[in-house]
Amino acid sequence: MKKVKSTLLGLLMAGALVNPVQATTLNTEDSSANNVGQEKFRVYVEANSQSAKASAKAQYSARWELTDNGFSTEMNEKQFHALQKNKNITVTKVPVVKLDTINLEEDYTLENKEPDASIYARASQQVPWGIKAIYNNNSLTSTSGGSGINIAVLDTGVNTSHRDLANNVEQCKDFTTATPLVNNSCTDRNGHGTHVAGSALANGGSDRGGVYGVAPDADLWAYKVLTDSGSGYSDDIAAAIRHAADQATSTRTKTIINMSLGSSANNSLISSAVNYAYSKGVLVIAAAGNSGYSQGSIGYPGALPNAVAVAALENVQQNGTYRVADYSSRGYASTAGDYVIQQGDIEISAPGSAIYSTWHNGGYNTISGTSMASPHVSGLAAKIWAQNPSWSHTQLRSNLQTRAKAVDIKGGHGASTGDDYASGFGFARVQ
Structure with a gap:
C-alpha cells in the first residue's frame, strides 16, 4: 500500500509484525507525566520453549495462541522493554492504526x-x-x-x-x-x-x-x-x-x-x-x-x-x-x-x-x-x-x-492475450 504522511483519507487496518512501527497509544486522554509509558499496546510473544512460554503466560494474559510457543497479549512500554531483555523471549509490537496515524507503510x-x-x-x-x-x-x-x-x-x-x-x-x-x-x-x-x-x-x-x-x-x-x-x-x-x-x-x-x-x-x-x-x-x-x-x-x-x-x-x-x-x-x-x-x-x-x-x-x-x-x-x-x-x-x-x-481480458494497463500481470488468467464466469 502507498505510504501516507498526512491525515488518513481511507479506511485503514494494521497488523504487520515485519519492521513494526511504534504502536499507537490506546489512551490518548491522559497525558500526565505519571502515565507516560503506562499505556498498553498489543504485542506478540514468541518463546524458545514451552516452559518459557508458560512463564510468560503466567505474567501476561494470552489473547491468541497462533504459534506453538507464542501468544499475543497487551503490555505497557516498561513491561515491553523488560521482556526484551529475556534471552528466552522474542517480543514484537503489533501496531495499531487509527485515523490520525501517519506512517502506514506496514499497515x-x-x-x-x-x-x-x-x-x-x-x-x-x-x-x-x-x-x-x-x-x-x-x-x-x-x-x-x-x-x-x-x-x-x-x-x-x-x-x-x-x-x-x-x-x-x-x-x-x-x-x-x-x-x-x-x-x-x-x-x-x-x-x-x-x-x-x-x-x-x-x-x-x-x-x-x-x-x-x-x-x-x-x-x-x-x-x-x-x-x-x-x-x-x-x-x-x-x-x-x-x-x-x-x-x-x-x-x-x-x-x-x-x-x-x-x-x-x-x-x-x-x-x-x-x-x-x-x-x-x-x-x-x-x-x-x-x-x-x-x-x-x-x-x-x-x-x-x-x-x-x-x-x-x-x-x-x-x-x-x-x-x-x-x-x-x-x-x-x-x-x-x-x-x-x-x-x-x-x-x-x-x-x-x-x-x-x-x-x-x-x-x-x-x-x-x-x-x-x-x-x-x-x-x-x-x-x-x-x-x-x-x-x-x-x-x-x-x-x-x-x-x-475462457474469457480473456485485454483491456487496461498490462492486460494482453493469455495470462497477464493485470487480469491474471481472465474473467471467471458462471457460463
Missing part, C-alpha cells in the same frame, strides 16, 4: 476505493451489472446456487438484519473486542463488510425486491476482524482465519474465506493462518489491492500462493473485453504467461468498479475497489462447489482458472 487497508459514495434508501437495482456480467446474462432477473457452502466474510462485520442477508446468516462473531471472541455479535457500523457480503450471497429479501448476489443460497459466516473505522490487528485476523478453518473441519462443510483487505508487507501470522486454512481444505480468496497499475503492487494476503488474488474490472469495453481498472494492483510481467500461480501473481479478474450492494444501514450503496471484485469470485466459487460437492478446494480452484482462461 492493512480496506480495499475500498470510494468510501464516500452515496447511500440509497431503496434498492434501485436488483441484479447489478457485475452479477449480470459474471452470469454472462444481461437479462438476468435473479440468481441461484451456493446451497450448503459457507462464505466466511472477514471484514468490518455485517448487518445480519439486512433483509437481503438475514436468511443466509449461519455464524456471526466478533474478534475485535476485549474478549477475544464474542459469538452472535458482528455489528457493522462501517458498511464495507455488509457490501462485500451482499455481492457474494444477497438473496433479494423475502419479497424478492432487494438486491441479488452471485450465490444467494450460500451460508454466511460474518466475522468482524476490523473495527468500525476500518482498523484492526493482525493477530485478530489470523485467529479468525484459523477459526474458520477449524469450523469447516468440525462441521465437515465446504468453506470459502473472503478477505477484502491487504497490506504491502507479508505478515507471518496471517500468511501462516492462510496456509493453515488451505491445508484444511478451505479456499481463500482475497482482494489484490488498489495500489495502481505499477508492477508488483499486489498486497498481502492476496499475493500469497495459497490465496486467490482478484483484480477489479470496470463496466467498460476495451479491445473487445472488459477493462482492468487503473487502481487495481498488478503482478509482475516476468511471471506472467505461464498460467502458474506464484507469489505476487494476479489469478482472476471480476467486476469491481461501481458495484451496487447491501449497506450497513439496511439500504444500499455503490462503491468500487478490488474489495468488491473478491466477493464476486467467492460467490462464484460457492455456486460451483455446490454443484460439485465431491470436489476438493484445489479442484474448485482449478475449475475457476479454467473458466477464467
Whole structure:
C-alpha cells in the first residue's frame, strides 16, 4: 500500500509484525507525566520453549495462541522493554492504526476505493451489472446456487438484519473486542463488510425486491476482524482465519474465506493462518489491492500462493473485453504467461468498479475497489462447489482458472492475450 504522511483519507487496518512501527497509544486522554509509558499496546510473544512460554503466560494474559510457543497479549512500554531483555523471549509490537496515524507503510487497508459514495434508501437495482456480467446474462432477473457452502466474510462485520442477508446468516462473531471472541455479535457500523457480503450471497429479501448476489443460497459466516473505522490487528485476523478453518473441519462443510483487505508487507501470522486454512481444505480468496497499475503492487494476503488474488474490472469495453481498472494492483510481467500461480501473481479478474450492494444501514450503496471484485469470485466459487460437492478446494480452484482462461481480458494497463500481470488468467464466469 502507498505510504501516507498526512491525515488518513481511507479506511485503514494494521497488523504487520515485519519492521513494526511504534504502536499507537490506546489512551490518548491522559497525558500526565505519571502515565507516560503506562499505556498498553498489543504485542506478540514468541518463546524458545514451552516452559518459557508458560512463564510468560503466567505474567501476561494470552489473547491468541497462533504459534506453538507464542501468544499475543497487551503490555505497557516498561513491561515491553523488560521482556526484551529475556534471552528466552522474542517480543514484537503489533501496531495499531487509527485515523490520525501517519506512517502506514506496514499497515492493512480496506480495499475500498470510494468510501464516500452515496447511500440509497431503496434498492434501485436488483441484479447489478457485475452479477449480470459474471452470469454472462444481461437479462438476468435473479440468481441461484451456493446451497450448503459457507462464505466466511472477514471484514468490518455485517448487518445480519439486512433483509437481503438475514436468511443466509449461519455464524456471526466478533474478534475485535476485549474478549477475544464474542459469538452472535458482528455489528457493522462501517458498511464495507455488509457490501462485500451482499455481492457474494444477497438473496433479494423475502419479497424478492432487494438486491441479488452471485450465490444467494450460500451460508454466511460474518466475522468482524476490523473495527468500525476500518482498523484492526493482525493477530485478530489470523485467529479468525484459523477459526474458520477449524469450523469447516468440525462441521465437515465446504468453506470459502473472503478477505477484502491487504497490506504491502507479508505478515507471518496471517500468511501462516492462510496456509493453515488451505491445508484444511478451505479456499481463500482475497482482494489484490488498489495500489495502481505499477508492477508488483499486489498486497498481502492476496499475493500469497495459497490465496486467490482478484483484480477489479470496470463496466467498460476495451479491445473487445472488459477493462482492468487503473487502481487495481498488478503482478509482475516476468511471471506472467505461464498460467502458474506464484507469489505476487494476479489469478482472476471480476467486476469491481461501481458495484451496487447491501449497506450497513439496511439500504444500499455503490462503491468500487478490488474489495468488491473478491466477493464476486467467492460467490462464484460457492455456486460451483455446490454443484460439485465431491470436489476438493484445489479442484474448485482449478475449475475457476479454467473458466477464467475462457474469457480473456485485454483491456487496461498490462492486460494482453493469455495470462497477464493485470487480469491474471481472465474473467471467471458462471457460463
